[in-house]
Amino acid sequence: MNTHTAAPMNTHTAAPMNTHTAASMNTHTIDTSAPVISADAYDTAAFHAAADAIATVTNTTAPDAVALPSEDASTAELLVAAQEAGRRAVPAPLAETALVARPLLRRAGLAVPDGPLSYAIAPELTIRYAHPAASPVGSAGCLGDDDTLLVTGTLRRVPWARAATAVLVLATAPFGPVLFTLTPDQAVLTPGGNLAEEPRDDLHLAALEVPASQVRRIDAELLDEAGLRAALARSALIAGAAERCVDLTVAHTTARTQFGRPLGRFQAVKQEEARLVEEAAVVRAAVQAAAVPLDIGGPDAHFAVAAAKTQSAASAAEIARIAHQLHGAIGITLLNPLHLATTRLWSWRDEDGDETYWARRLARSLTAGTLWPSLTATP
Known part of the structure; x- marks a missing residue:
């Protein structure tokens, strides 16, 4: 069992850094019941010591294992894995590998x-x-x-x-x-x-x-696809981190009592929790709606990805605000896992194009004749 110190007086114990099964596919165990250590303290070299170590990301119990889909998986399957990586704050380039690099290399005819x-x-x-x-x-x-x-x-x-x-x-x-x-x-x-x-x-x-x-x-089409894939990968990670904020916040307001009753029983808290759940659901829906258009390509892919990244970037700030507000001061401490989700939300919203950049691309892709069909068409 390896022990990492993320900050003075704050020692986190993670699962074995390079635990691999004897089976043909190597796995790395991330103990999600313990706080996730910061990326700079994580032994990334040990994590990727085996060539196929990125193949799976597992919890300590087998039923909770989250397998990275195969290289020929659909974008929808890859988005599910990326979202889970975002939810667990996995310290590894899972989304970058699965959603961006591998598909582009195959499209270009290069070995992966x-x-x-x-x-x-x-x-x-x-x-x-x-x-x-x-x-x-x-x-x-x-x-x-x-x-x-x-x-x-x-x-x-x-x-x-x-x-x-x-x-x-x-x-x-x-x-x-x-x-x-x-x-x-x-x-x-x-x-x-x-x-x-x-x-x-x-x-x-x-x-x-x-x-x-x-x-x-x-061709220019593949170069453009690279930008779309990078933005959608980041949006999927945001969706996962948003889900983590919801889980942590609901757990906190359920367990924390004030004036003799749980925080979650107060009407004002209920209203903010509802807004938090709503924002996370909107991001998740926008990401899922972009999966099929990206596989097909064309103008629909530009519209769907631009909408997903615009929505996820816009919602990230509101999700982090509500989560921290309902956690109170404890939410900003290193001892609380909330910061592992919110700092990622603040980082990912600006990476691979921020809200303003993608909102402009979204607007340029629409005309008076295409706006309504774009909003009402089934993905």
């Missing part, structure tokens, strides 16, 4: 590496041919003997870069949109984190040569 994966959408990188071709037409370097690239620049705030087996990069090369992979040890890594202390690392690339075998030319 084992282990945890991350992604970076980086149009600001400087990319040129590593083997420029001599050509009398066009400027120097406009053609290459092959697609081997020299990449310079910084990938900023890459989720879980330090724990990733590989990072999927989407950028613009001399020949147009491009997708390629790299490993964190090919870059200079500057550690960083979000408000919830999840890793958000900068990767600095200095004329990194990416072999043609790791490079794929892609």
Whole structure:
């Protein structure tokens, strides 16, 4: 049993850091009955020591096991796993791997590496041919003997870069949109984190040569899909964290008594709890409604994902506000698990496009003739 100290005078005991079954699929146990330790204190290297360790996320009791769907699972199945990861504040890039990196690699025709994966959408990188071709037409370097690239620049705030087996990069090369992979040890890594202390690392690339075998030319549609997948993954995590806020708040107002009766018996508290449940339900519905459109693609996918991220980002602040208000001062302490959900809500609402960005995209996708059908159509 490993013991981590998250802060002075605050020691959390988690389940064994690298517990794997003897079966063909390795599992890692996360004891959800104990407080979840902060991401920076979590031994991510041990968690991902086995190639398929990310395959399952389990509770200490088998009936509560949450399995990561297979690589060919539908988006709806992957969203369920991501939502559960958000609810448990799982310190691992489960959503990034399942919903973003793996599907995009398969679409591009690249092999999917084992282990945890991350992604970076980086149009600001400087990319040129590593083997420029001599050509009398066009400027120097406009053609290459092959697609081997020299990449310079910084990938900023890459989720879980330090724990990733590989990072999927989407950028613009001399020949147009491009997708390629790299490993964190090919870059200079500057550690960083979000408000919830999840890793958000900068990767600095200095004329990194990416072999043609790791490079794929892609169309603008796939580049756009990457942004949609990243936003929907973040929305699913928010939906899970919102559900956790509801669970913790209802448990607190049921157990806590004031003036001789539980807090949950007071009308004002009941009203706020109802609003909390309502906000969480709206986020969950918006995320679920985007699953089928994303699988199909096209304008419906843009509308559904934009609606999901706009709603989840807008609701995150209200959900956190109500949860903390009903918890009182105890809710902001490290001893209370509420902060593990609310700090993630505050972080995730701004990542992969904030509320304003996606609200504008949502508005641009609608006209007077398409608004009503978009609102009333069955997903």
